Amino acid sequence: MFKIVAQRILIAIPTLIGVSILAFSLIRLVPGDPILLLLGERGVSKEMYIDIQQKLGLDKPVIEQYFYFLSNAAKGDFGVSIVSKKPVFDEFISRFPATVELGFLAMFWSIIIGIPLGVVAAIKRKTFFDYFLMSGALVGYSMPIFWWGLMLILVFSVGLGWTPVSGRISPFFDVDPVTGFMLIDSLKSPEGWGAFVSSLKHLILPSVVLGTIPMAAIARMTRSGLLEVLKKDYIRTAKAKGLSFYTIVIKHAFRNALIPVVTVIGLMFGTILTGAILTETIFAWPGIGRWIVASVTSRDYPVIQGGVMLIAFVVIFVNMIVDLLYVWIDPKLRDS
Amino acid sequence: MKYFFGIITLCVLAACTPAKNKGTFVFCAEGSPSIFNPQLATDGATFNASSQPIYNRLIAFKPGTTEVKPSLAESWDISDDGLEYSFYLRRGVKFHQTKDFTPSREFNADDVLFTFNRQRDEAHPYHLVSGGTYEYFKSMEMDKIIKDIIKVDNYTVKFILSRKEAPFIANLAMDFASILSKEYADQLEASGSKDKIDNEPIGTGPFVFKRYIKDTLVRYESHKNYFEGPSKIKKLVFAITPDANVRFQKLKTGECHFVGQTSPTDLEGMRAHKKIKLLQRPGMNVGYLAFNTQKIPFKKLLVRRAIYHALNRKSYIEAIYLGYASVAESPLPPVIWGYHSGLRKYEYNIKKAKALLKKAGYPKGFETTLWTLPITRPYNPNGKKMGELMQSDLARVGIKVNLVTYDWPTYLAKINKGEHDLVQLGWTGDNGDPDNFLGVLLSCAAVEPGSNAARWCNNKFSALIIKAKQVSNVGQRSKIYKELQVIFKRELPWVPIAHSITFKAMRSNVYGYIQSPLGTENFYPIEFK
Numbered sequence: 054m055f056k057i058v059a060q061r062i063l064i065a066i067p068t069l070i071g072v073s074i075l076a077f078s079l080i081r082l083v084p085g086d087p088i089l090l091l092l093g094e095r096g097v098s099k100e101m102y103i104d105i106q107q108k109l110g111l112d113k114p115v116i117e118q119y120f121y122f123l124s125n126a127a128k129g130d131f132g133v134s135i136v137s138k139k140p141v142f143d144e145f146i147s148r149f150p151a152t153v154e155l156g157f158l159a160m161f162w163s164i165i166i167g168i169p170l171g172v173v174a175a176i177k178r179k180t181f182f183d184y185f186l187m188s189g190a191l192v193g194y195s196m197p198i199f200w201w202g203l204m205l206i207l208v209f210s211v212g213l214g215w216t217p218v219s220g221r222i223s224p225f226f227d228v229d230p231v232t233g234f235m236l237i238d239s240l241k242s243p244e245g246w247g248a249f250v251s252s253l254k255h256l257i258l259p260s261v262v263l264g265t266i267p268m269a270a271i272a273r274m275t276r277s278g279l280l281e282v283l284k285k286d287y288i289r290t291a292k293a294k295g296l297s298f299y300t301i302v303i304k305h306a307f308r309n310a311l312i313p314v315v316t317v318i319g320l321m322f323g324t325i326l327t328g329a330i331l332t333e334t335i336f337a338w339p340g341i342g343r344w345i346v347a348s349v350t351s352r353d354y355p356v357i358q359g360g361v362m363l364i365a366f367v368v369i370f371v372n373m374i375v376d377l378l379y380v381w382i383d384p385k386l387r388d389s
Numbered sequence: 390m391k392y393f394f395g396i397i398t399l400c401v402l403a404a405c406t407p408a409k410n411k412g413t414f415v416f417c418a419e420g421s422p423s424i425f426n427p428q429l430a431t432d433g434a435t436f437n438a439s440s441q442p443i444y445n446r447l448i449a450f451k452p453g454t455t456e457v458k459p460s461l462a463e464s465w466d467i468s469d470d471g472l473e474y475s476f477y478l479r480r481g482v483k484f485h486q487t488k489d490f491t492p493s494r495e496f497n498a499d500d501v502l503f504t505f506n507r508q509r510d511e512a513h514p515y516h517l518v519s520g521g522t523y524e525y526f527k528s529m530e531m532d533k534i535i536k537d538i539i540k541v542d543n544y545t546v547k548f549i550l551s552r553k554e555a556p557f558i559a560n561l562a563m564d565f566a567s568i569l570s571k572e573y574a575d576q577l578e579a580s581g582s583k584d585k586i587d588n589e590p591i592g593t594g595p596f597v598f599k600r601y602i603k604d605t606l607v608r609y610e611s612h613k614n615y616f617e618g619p620s621k622i623k624k625l626v627f628a629i630t631p632d633a634n635v636r637f638q639k640l641k642t643g644e645c646h647f648v649g650q651t652s653p654t655d656l657e658g659m660r661a662h663k664k665i666k667l668l669q670r671p672g673m674n675v676g677y678l679a680f681n682t683q684k685i686p687f688k689k690l691l692v693r694r695a696i697y698h699a700l701n702r703k704s705y706i707e708a709i710y711l712g713y714a715s716v717a718e719s720p721l722p723p724v725i726w727g728y729h730s731g732l733r734k735y736e737y738n739i740k741k742a743k744a745l746l747k748k749a750g751y752p753k754g755f756e757t758t759l760w761t762l763p764i765t766r767p768y769n770p771n772g773k774k775m776g777e778l779m780q781s782d783l784a785r786v787g788i789k790v791n792l793v794t795y796d797w798p799t800y801l802a803k804i805n806k807g808e809h810d811l812v813q814l815g816w817t818g819d820n821g822d823p824d825n826f827l828g829v830l831l832s833c834a835a836v837e838p839g840s841n842a843a844r845w846c847n848n849k850f851s852a853l854i855i856k857a858k859q860v861s862n863v864g865q866r867s868k869i870y871k872e873l874q875v876i877f878k879r880e881l882p883w884v885p886i887a888h889s890i891t892f893k894a895m896r897s898n899v900y901g902y903i904q905s906p907l908g909t910e911n912f913y914p915i916e917f918k
Contacts, residue, residue, distance in 0.1 A: 085798025096840030105522045136423045138519035147603045218639045224415045224626040230602045337630045339604030352798050
């Protein structure tokens with residue numbers, strides 16, 4: 054176990070350096086200038102341009118800027134946002150809980166619904182259930198997120214009035230964001246339970262929308278994984294031994310079928326944490342994805358460089374957890 | 390697990406209406422404020438969340454107009470040579486009190502000096518706090534216009550200017566001139582947390598900043614000791630909602646009371662909804678198509694005139710603005726004083742356009758590029774579609790147009806370098822002064838910064854721009870601006886396309902809102918009925 058963690062940490066260092074080079078150079082290769090953008094149609098005189106450039110440290114050679122950024126990043130200083138003038142790390146930390154809160158619930162839906170659907174489809178292979186569930190999963194997988202989000206808002210928020218349209222909590226509740234996790238902070242607020250219910254209601258639609266694609270992918274992967282395993286000799290042996298259907302599927306087949314599913318969950322989790330841009334935009338969710346996209350649009354170099362590195366760090370961490378899960382699921386790996 | 394499902398079910402089945410409105414006014418804001426000090430920002434979202442609710446300025450715009458009125462300065466004098474402005478400050482104005490700051494004194498001259506010296510003096514202890522770039526202050530050339538600021542006594546401040554500048558008073562009513570508390574700054578300096586001044590703001594305005602939950606909510610409470618009296622709404626909340634359609638849905642469900650930026654496609658739905666009312670007024674803006682007058686063939690006036698005649702601008706009003714705009718004849722919108730209503734009109738006339746092209750030496754037309762605006766702006770909601778209409782209009786006179794677009798940062802950078810041929814752009818006024826349109830967009834001095842997208846430099850025009858800034862009499866200035874518009878219409882560095890109408894949507898029980906031509910939102914006069 055420790056060996057895996059140590060290996061992963063060693064691999065993480067060159068990965069992070071690679072990510073930093075890509076994030077740093079790609080945004081500079083894209084035309085556009087953060088200083089011109091600050092003033093838009095207003096234009097910038099040469100004198101003012103040079104003044105702002107010096108203050109932002111953009112007047113130095115690019116290589117020098119890169120090593121300055123990298124040495125500071127190693128000390129935990131990711132620079133200051135050009136737009137908000139605040140440290141990138143603080144900006145990341147203030148948004149990360151919102152992303153995690155939404156991501157966990159989305160992942161929760163997709164796992165608790167996706168896996169049972171996949172199992173049912175595999176067991177009832179080539180029946181109406183199988184076709185119905187798998188075509189449903191295909192629809193879910195190819196659903197345009199923006200359309201899906203707006204449809205759910207129109208039906209459940211505007212039409213039925215069951216859920217709020219967007220946001221994290223009703224503006225009528227005054228919650229102090231101590232942890233950044235609205236479900237926790239709302240419980241600590243004077244309104245307590247009412248605020249908690251409000252924040253939970255605000256989570257339902259965005260998490261369902263965000264969890265739709267992973268749920269479909271997990272269902273399909275579970276089905277195909279399980280079908281693969283059910284063909285194996287040891288399953289036939291188990292059947293010949295007269296084991297019950299439940300024992301064969303759940304105890305022997307399911308655990309082995311889970312390995313590719315865990316891979317998908319790991320990959321999906323990385324995507325959910327960083328790529329929920331559309332969901333975050335529709336539901337006005339203040340997450341990491343929206344933040345990074347906005348900073349690309351405004352060419353906020355420090356946010357892009359620092360933000361992407363921090364995200365890479367999170368994804369590497371999640372992948373490490375997935376690797377450890379493999380070991381737990383597959384005893385063969387543990388022995389080797 | 391059982392409990393979790395129980396909670397979810399409860400949520401869905403329980404009363405799903407929003408919590409009870411306790412005198413709280415919710416504004417569905419389209420963007421997040423970047424900071425809470427308007428000196429450091431250039432975007433409307435930050436101004437709406439900072440300068441309007443939290444701060445006041447020496448001068449204010451009269452609600453719904455661009456006329457100036459006293460605010461923190463009760464009155465002012467201008468010396469005969471136009472270089473000295475003395476401001477007599479209002480007494481009894483109280484700064485906000487929060488859990489971290491209790492003011493020991495009222496607003497005075499020290500606060501005015503602190504506010505402006507922070508922006509203009511590079512040696513000021515607060516100059517470099519939060520980056521110290523002050524883009525707006527500098528782009529209005531305030532660093533060059535203000536030579537010195539003198540505290541005459543606690544309630545009198547004298548600004549010494551380096552040149553005559555008639556729009557100076559209007560500039561002082563702009564957001565970047567919001568007055569900060571020197572006492573608060575001193576307290577923060579002593580505690581080593583200077584940057585708090587820009588993020589946990591203290592002002593004299595009608596609302597006290599309470600809390601900002603990043604990209605989600607900004608919360609304010611009424612300032613009970615506000616010098617014009619406390620607001621009628623007790624709490625103000627900005628619910629940040631970037632998608633226009635979602636803002637409309639939230640207005641429908643009552644999750645917010647006010648929407649500032651509406652999508653043209655939602656207007657009919659808003660009008661039809663019983664619990665929503667819609668206000669409208671002509672915007673202080675202009676959308677235009679600029680010729681790069683430094684490039685062939687647009688150097689030739691005849692070509693510019695030909696294109697003017699070839700564009701069917703009326704059709705754009707219907708197709709692009711859905712009828713919510715008027716055809717522009719001048720670079721100045723009609724809502725601004727100095728607007729010339731009798732300018733020569735160049736009607737849509739293909740025959741004339743062809744004849745002019747022939748006369749200019751292009752009987753078969755030519756090939757060029759037209760850059761279409763990549764973002765939605767009130768002055769041009771759909772640059773691409775407008776580009777397609779222009780392309781088809783120009784094809785009729787033999788001009789083959791290739792449409793080009795870039796993302797907004799690239800678009801601006803390339804215009805700044807003068808790489809364009811024909812380019813769509815526009816402008817929304819800052820302070821209601823004609824110079825803010827004609828000077829900023831068309832003077833020779835505006836070529837190098839890039840705001841003069843036509844890269845047009847007419848010496849007579851620029852000399853008149855400078856002259857108009859040195860005259861303080863509005864009547865005389867108005868005359869000069871009318872003359873400038875005549876020159877513009879003779880030389881045609883752009884084709885002005887439209888002045889759009891701006892809309893504000895609110896719940897029908899919201900009263901007292903006055904729509905500003907400047908586009909900023911002031912919720913002080915609002916009440917529920």
